[in-house]
Amino acid sequence: MFLPVSLPSNMALNSQVFDNFHGDTSNGMLSSDMKTDKLIQAAQVKEVVENGGFVGSETEIKSGEKEKKTRKPRYAFQTRSQVDILDDGYRWRKYGQKAVKNNKFPRSYYRCTHQGCNVKKQVQRLTKDETLVLTTYEGVHTHPIDNPTDNFHHILSQMQIYTPF
DNA sequence: CGGTTTTGACCCGCGC
DNA sequence: GCGCGGGTCAAAACCG
Numbered sequence A: 001m002f003l004p005v006s007l008p009s010n011m012a013l014n015s016q017v018f019d020n021f022h023g024d025t026s027n028g029m030l031s032s033d034m035k036t037d038k039l040i041q042a043a044q045v046k047e048v049v050e051n052g053g054f055v056g057s058e059t060e061i062k063s064g065e066k067e068k069k070t071r072k073p074r075y076a077f078q079t080r081s082q083v084d085i086l087d088d089g090y091r092w093r094k095y096g097q098k099a100v101k102n103n104k105f106p107r108s109y110y111r112c113t114h115q116g117c118n119v120k121k122q123v124q125r126l127t128k129d130e131t132l133v134l135t136t137y138e139g140v141h142t143h144p145i146d147n148p149t150d151n152f153h154h155i156l157s158q159m160q161i162y163t164p165f
Numbered sequence B: 001c002g003g004t005t006t007t008g009a010c011c012c013g014c015g016c
Numbered sequence C: 001g002c003g004c005g006g007g008t009c010a011a012a013a014c015c016g
Helices: A008-024 A032-043 A152-162
Strands: A048-051 A074-080 A092-099 A106-112 A120-125 A132-138
Antiparallel strands (some): A048 A074, A106 A120, A120 A132
16 A cells, blocks of 8 residues: 555655656666665655665674675665655565654564565654654665556656657 | 555564 | 564454
């Protein structure tokens, strides 16, 4: 259920992200940096936090192992929005929700529903500024977007590509 | 009726 | 060892 978006600005955000994605994923080698960058630009993010460290429990390296283990990239950014659900075009299934120590709002855990794609993200609203939403992505999508909650604008722009006239 | 949300339980690492 | 904080599981509820 990613439809309760009632803000027109948010919908404009989504369409812009879609356009960017379709323009860059032609070879399927879209880097997560570009993705995040596009999202940031589109979402009018106030502050960006890039986490270059390790993610997850088993990815931690203890011994002489260098950094050859699967170090998933994790990108976080804050968005000023009144709605918790920021639809980025992917389908997410919620699998958990926990309360965080210093925040009164719970943190929600989502997983990409695409088969074989275990990209995760967590969404958390900040207590400091109730209008700020911190979204953290973990992993990289390696499959095209199944554009679900689309606006007709984007559909039409796609149709124009395949229409000779 | 199938996929998603909900929600408490469970697990794991860490600090005391 | 134990409690705490954070992350995930899974069964039941929920919904289109």
